[in-house]
Amino acid sequence: MSEPHDPCEPHDARGASGGAAEPAAALVVTVRWFAVLRERRGADEEQVQVAPGTTAAALYRQLLPPGPQGALPVMFAVDRCYVPGDTVLEDGVEVVFVPPLGGG
Amino acid sequence: MFEIVSEPIDPRQVEAAVAHDGAGAVLTFAGTTRDSFEGRRVVGLAYEAFAEMAVPEMRAIADQAAARWPGVRLAMVHRIGEVPVGEASVVICVSAPHRGAAYDASRFAIDALKERVPVWKKERYEDGAAWKENAEFAGEEP
Numbered sequence: 001m002s003e004p005h006d007p008c009e010p011h012d013a014r015g016a017s018g019g020a021a022e023p024a025a026a027l028v029v030t031v032r033w034f035a036v037l038r039e040r041r042g043a044d045e046e047q048v049q050v051a052p053g054t055t056a057a058a059l060y061r062q063l064l065p066p067g068p069q070g071a072l073p074v075m076f077a078v079d080r081c082y083v084p085g086d087t088v089l090e091d092g093v094e095v096v097f098v099p100p101l102g103g104g
Numbered sequence: 105m106f107e108i109v110s111e112p113i114d115p116r117q118v119e120a121a122v123a124h125d126g127a128g129a130v131l132t133f134a135g136t137t138r139d140s141f142e143g144r145r146v147v148g149l150a151y152e153a154f155a156e157m158a159v160p161e162m163r164a165i166a167d168q169a170a171a172r173w174p175g176v177r178l179a180m181v182h183r184i185g186e187v188p189v190g191e192a193s194v195v196i197c198v199s200a201p202h203r204g205a206a207y208d209a210s211r212f213a214i215d216a217l218k219e220r221v222p223v224w225k226k227e228r229y230e231d232g233a234a235w236k237e238n239a240e241f242a243g244e245e246p
Contacts, residue, residue, distance in 0.1 A: 006164055034154055035224035036235045057246035073243035075220075080157040082220065085244045096154060096222070100237035103151065103158075103182060103223025104135050104194055104214060 008081030026051060027091040031063065036072065037099050040064060050089055057085030060097050074098055105179040106162040108155040108223075113181050118197045121179040127199035131206040133214060135194040137187050141236075144229045151184040151193060154222035158182065165216045169198075173205040178213055182223055193225075215240060 026049040033041045041064065050059055056076040064071070075098040076085050082098075089095065105121035115132050123130050139146050166178040182194045196213050200206035217223075219240035226235050 006167070007160060008164070032154070034222065035152060035226070057244070060246055071246055073241075073245045075241075075243045077154075077157060077222070080154075080160065085246050096157070098154075098222055098243065099224070100235070100241045100243060101218060101221070101223060102225030102236035102238055103153070103221050104218040104238065 027054075027089065029059075029089050029092070030094045031059070032094060032096050034096065035099050035102075037064065037074075037097055054089050055085065056083060056087050056089060056095060056097075059089065059095065060085075064097075072099055105181065106159050106166065107181045108153045108158055109181060109183055110185045111183070113183055113192050113195045115192070115195050115197070118179045118181050118195045122177040122197045122199040124177070124199060126175070126201065127177075128201050129203040129206040130197065130199045131203070131210050133194075133196045133198075133210050134192040135196075135214065136192050137189050139189045141227055141229075141234075144231075146189060146227050147230055148186065148228045149189070149225060150186045151182070151223055151225050153182065153184045153224070155184075158221050158223055161221045162217065165213055165221070168216070169209040169212055172212070173200060173209045175201040176205050176209045178209060180213065180217065182217075182221070184223070 028047055028049055031048050032045045033043055076083050077096040077098055078093050119130055119132055162180045169176050169178050177199045179197045187193050198206045198210045218238040
């Protein structure tokens with residue numbers, strides 16, 4: 001039996017290299033859109049410049065400002081792992097805002 | 105076996121992925137597409153997936169089940185694209201030393217899939233269309 005291994009364990013070493021100076025320049029992340037959000041945004045995928053310190057939730061509000069009924073609830077995935085909305089985005093990551101699921 | 109496919113699912117193939125001589129039970133769950141939703145007639149439906157994440161999430165669910173119910177093996181296949189009414193959109197097969205763990209792990213797996221495997225469904229009605237929202241979904245409202 002294979003050892004259970006979770007590639008999405010929190011606080012893994014991903015992106016922890018260096019650790020010297022904070023980058024001051026804008027970062028670039030890839031945002032991929034699915035389902036109802038793909039329709040709202042009108043795009044499958046885009047490269048987005050974000051300021052250092054931007055969180056996943058902040059980017060969601062920035063790209064899809066809440067309408068009169070508020071924002072659609074989402075889960076956040078960075079590099080294909082679920083993360084809390086207050087996760088700070090790093091340069092080069094892939095971000096997906098996961099709208100309500102309908103699988104099964 | 106953990107797959108996102110665009111063709112009809114053969115449950116026998118999924119079963120074969122978990123069956124072994126030490127198993128006392130092999131349980132197959134098929135989720136099938138319905139012809140109505142809250143009284144509206146469904147004329148067609150389609151699934152889409154974030155496959156690069158859906159497959160590892162399915163694998164993680166199987167790992168959790170194996171840790172919780174020793175001896176359980178699990179396979180999951182979800183279909184995407186158009187799925188005709190009455191056909192299987194998802195098949196989950198579980199083998200276990202005894203039937204109790206098979207039933208428990210199967211229920212756990214489909215509930216977890218609906219909660220966290222990135223797959224979406226759009227239903228079309230005679231007068232419109234809607235993306236379905238699983239009750240298990242627990243997103244944040246940022």
